[in-house]
Amino acid sequence: MFANILALRPKGADWLFSAKTFVASVLALFIALAFDLDRPVWAMATVYIVAHPLSGVLASKALYRVIGTIIGAVAAIVMVPTLVNAPVLLSLALALWVGGCLYLSRLDRTPKSYLFMLAGYTAAIVGFPCVTDPGFIFDTAVARVQEISLGIVCATLVSHIVFPRHVGPVIAARIDGWMGDIAELAKLSFDAGSDTEKLHQDRTRIAADIGELHGLAVHLGYERSRFAGRTRQLQALQSAIAALLPVLYAVHDRIAALVGHSGSIPKDLQAILDDIAIHIATGHYDGSSTQALHARIAAYGAEFANAAEWDGLLQLNLCNRLHRLLNFHSDCCRLWDGLRKDNVPADVVDRWRDSAQDKALHRDYGVAFRSGLTAVIATLLVCGFWIVTAWPAGSTAAMMAAVGASIMSFLDNPVPALKGFIRYTAMAIVVVIVYSLAILPGIDGFPLLVMAFAPYFLLLGVLMTSPQTYGFGLAMLVNVVMILNVDTSYSSNFAALLDSGIASLAGFAVAAIVTAFVRSVTVDASIRRLVISNWRDISAIARGTLRLPRMVMIRRLLDRQGLILPRLALAPDHRDTLIRAMPEVSIAASIYDLRRFRALADQRIATKLDVVLRNMARHFDNRRHDFSALPDPVILDEIDNILREVVAISPTPLRDKLLIPLIALRRALCRTGAPVLDRRADKAFVPDLPPLMGETA
Structure with a gap:
């Protein structure tokens, strides 16, 4: 002292x-x-x-x-x-x-x-x-x-x-900094060769900083700064910024997978990524620019509507994530621009209302x-x-x-x-x-x-x-x-x-x-409790017993990540625990979407999805008792089988809805290799399964 x-x-x-x-x-x-x-x-x-x-x-x-x-x-x-x-x-x-x-x-x-x-x-x-x-x-x-x-x-x-x-100017300075950090993170995420350690540090720092906004915003009703009474709007902005983190993680993962599979990024796609990075760096809402980028992404993604190969499916998934990234970033900019001009769009606030509440x-x-x-x-x-x-x-x-x-x-x-x-x-x-x-x-x-x-x-x-x-x-x-x-x-x-x-x-x-x-618990035990709480929620999502709006669920998982971060200084051995938190957010979101869309699939695919969901729930239940338990390799085989079933479906909105979470879940479970999607090749040749990344699943 x-x-x-x-x-x-x-x-x-x-x-x-x-x-x-x-x-x-x-x-x-x-x-x-x-x-x-x-x-x-x-x-x-x-x-x-x-x-x-x-x-x-x-x-x-x-x-x-x-x-x-x-x-x-x-x-x-x-x-x-x-x-x-x-x-x-x-x-x-x-x-x-x-x-x-x-x-x-x-x-x-x-x-x-x-x-x-x-x-x-x-x-x-x-x-x-x-x-x-x-x-x-x-x-x-x-x-x-x-x-x-x-x-x-x-x-x-x-x-x-x-x-x-006043609290208001402090919050304003931090949000400006976070918007700049998001732009830098987007630039790094669009580069398959970005330093993994740098990406991890940037994600975790933003996640920790965002957690402070929730507490600070509550105090705005007790002073006369220009943001007085804007607690709800600021917490909506906090939710929107937090939602960008797993999307940027997914974007970088798909780009890395595409480069690993095909060797490079197509020129047209690279041009879109460069323009999105410039767009995000402005830090302000520009409706016409946003719509133009959406149109370019949609036109590029249309080429892969009938994709049956892994690189095409990766690009289809990437286009979906880029659309989501633009939507979330637009909401961030509209909220922040509105707060500074004292004219916050109510529809955007309502869109993020649930994920800004205490249950998240x-x-x-x-x-x-x-x-x-x-x-x-x-x-x-x-x-x-x-x-x-x-x-x-x-x-x-x-x-x-x-x-x-x-x-x-x-x-x-x-x-x-x-x-x-x-x-x-x-x-x-x-x-x-x-x-x-x-x-x-x-x-x-x-x-x-x-x-x-x-x-x-x-x-x-x-x-x-x-x-x-x-x-x-x-x-x-x-x-x-x-x-x-x-x-x-x-x-x-x-x-x-x-x-x-x-x-x-x-x-x-x-x-x-x-x-x-x-009452006393060690920092190690506290980190384990937070991680196990995430696993309990993911298992409950897979079983269908945890019924929360999608963004509320994601915010809760990210909130625990923000709670883990300050404890890592006292428990450096758990650094890998935080690194795997972002993939687990992706897993949770994919499981959530598969459970939601399974009701639209035919009986054969729905039955197979039920098996995957049960096995994922069982895996995360096992991890609560065995911290280092690896997923059963059968899960990856089951996902590949469903992918082959879905790829064979003629192009429909359901096909895309199922493909997006299946590809994301497949990538979260296995970061190397590619599934065999051709049925004839599958009958003739059974590949060796690549190693599963237990630290991310």
């Missing part, structure tokens, strides 16, 4: 953020002291807890904190007086409330998750200190809401009035349940010790156990962060002792108090601007504020201060121990 602190090079914007936050915190403290509120430090600490450089993020976080605080306070008011004479039952009720709220929080992939978490541990913060005197529960709850609201109002006002930094996001119910269970067990253990020993500071330890089990639950392994928080809390106690015994006794008046706080708070506030030092800065600030407990008059009860500090450490320690046994 200290290496990160020494390596930090704060900019002017970082110092401005620290100064604004400090001003808001002392303003909240001044108002709380002036009105003689019960716990003025709650208002001051709240400012730092909700602080964020972007005003929209701060405002939405603040709103959810207020709502969560009110819900948690009401829950405490209901439970404590009712169950105060049954300590064990009251402890169980509060623990279950904290755990249940945390469970809901972990399932929500939006900033609203903060509301559920706050509702949970606020009930513990309000309820446990009032167990010995339940008559004060309502006053305590009201005070908590008042002081939290005061801190939030001060933080929000200062953030929005003093040099505000991954949810891990198992991790959410274990997170809630951790909070329940940690809180109950501390409460049990408190009941047995009648420890005067037991209420502090109980509420810190609830808080500790909650605030780090978003991490795969929260234990190192909790250990760090414990260390920082111990360090904060030392700072509190210095302030309490050496500085505050000589303070007379609020201006001197601000001057005494300024050096420490301004310096630590800067640390909150960096992800590497945020946890240290926040812990050292909030703990100092809460343990110091500044009030209208100075009082130094060293024994009470030390007891409170020890209780806080004990609560966090119990939360860390329980988390290590119940």
